[in-house]
Amino acid sequence: MSISAAEIPQVPTLQAIGNRRSIRYFDPDRTVEDWKIQTMLQAGRLASCQGNINATEAIVVTKDSDLWDEIEECVSGFNVQIINQSSHLIFWLTNLNAWYGRANDGLSSLALSGALTKYHGWNYEFTMTQTVPRLMSFPTERTEMLLRFETGQAVAQANLAGTALGVGSILIAFGRKPGGVEKAFGLGPNLKFTWGHAVGYPLEDAKAGGQRVRLKFNKLFHNGAYGVPLEADPQVDAALKEIGMIQEQAPLAGRFEEIDELAARFHRDPGVVSWPAREVTRLLKDEDWDFGPNIRKRAEDVLAAGGLPDYPEEMKETFRKIMEEHNLDVRKFLGDD
Ligand SMILES: Cc1cc2nc3c(=O)[nH]c(=O)nc-3n(C[C@H](O)[C@H](O)[C@H](O)COP(=O)(O)O)c2cc1C
Numbered sequence: 001m002s003i004s005a006a007e008i009p010q011v012p013t014l015q016a017i018g019n020r021r022s023i024r025y026f027d028p029d030r031t032v033e034d035w036k037i038q039t040m041l042q043a044g045r046l047a048s049c050q051g052n053i054n055a056t057e058a059i060v061v062t063k064d065s066d067l068w069d070e071i072e073e074c075v076s077g078f079n080v081q082i083i084n085q086s087s088h089l090i091f092w093l094t095n096l097n098a099w100y101g102r103a104n105d106g107l108s109s110l111a112l113s114g115a116l117t118k119y120h121g122w123n124y125e126f127t128m129t130q131t132v133p134r135l136m137s138f139p140t141e142r143t144e145m146l147l148r149f150e151t152g153q154a155v156a157q158a159n160l161a162g163t164a165l166g167v168g169s170i171l172i173a174f175g176r177k178p179g180g181v182e183k184a185f186g187l188g189p190n191l192k193f194t195w196g197h198a199v200g201y202p203l204e205d206a207k208a209g210g211q212r213v214r215l216k217f218n219k220l221f222h223n224g225a226y227g228v229p230l231e232a233d234p235q236v237d238a239a240l241k242e243i244g245m246i247q248e249q250a251p252l253a254g255r256f257e258e259i260d261e262l263a264a265r266f267h268r269d270p271g272v273v274s275w276p277a278r279e280v281t282r283l284l285k286d287e288d289w290d291f292g293p294n295i296r297k298r299a300e301d302v303l304a305a306g307g308l309p310d311y312p313e314e315m316k317e318t319f320r321k322i323m324e325e326h327n328l329d330v331r332k333f334l335g336d337d
Contacts, residue, residue, distance in 0.1 A: 015245060043161035
């Protein structure tokens, strides 16, 4: 089915950002329309990229693919159910050869577009003798780091476009068989598989139980110097709430009933995973997190219900060792022992 402009819903960008969730339950009986997949890919294609080199590519796959079984063997265990209920999988790739092959043409295309101008000091001789050769001489590790970043930009933009069209998305790890995706698609060494992206119509409520908690704004953003908190203006936050960018925090009322109903429908285990009581208690006291009333209430209920597990001692040892190696405050993350 094709589409006319009048039929494309227009959701304001900031509201789409607020509506986005990682969707983990897709309706297995609904296929996302081609035009919506196309719109998501266009959003990725239009994302900003260094020197206009277009390093991000993607392979779109559906379950009728001959490669499906091989793909399923590669996806991390907790993502198997997700991909099997999704409508499409998008395998996002980063083409390192774009850097070495297209840096020159990419910059030329920008000059032709009226983007690179003499005003900013662009100069043909310098570009040819200095800029382009310097860029092209980067080792592949450096190029890879730079280009993976821009694939992230493209994916985020595609994800957001999907959200605006009512299409659910989740990025999924393919950690079960390292190198398996590259092998399945026969990708050469220049084509890095960056991330898997499952797409479909949400079977869970599109709010997916509410906006997921993050660290506080002033713990993430710094004012002029690292460690000097940049404070969020409450009036701005209030306005962002009004337009739907900041939404009610998870878990919304009915979320756990919803999870159990979905589990019963597909003969899966009900419920969620729980952490040990002392860990939940410690986490809730952590000042870094922006815990609102919903999640605090849920934590209280979980603690009151009891029956929570404890880490095996050797696990704590592993965590402690890794944190110490990274000079982290072990007491903050594991509590006083
Ligand atoms: C790069 C990336 C990889 C992710 N991989 C997985 C995954 O393998 N399985 C999964 O269930 N969620 C995965 N997620 C989803 C995150 O866990 C999710 O972002 C987090 O729960 C926050 O929720 P939100 O996206 O709804 O805000 C991934 C997210 C990102 C950005």
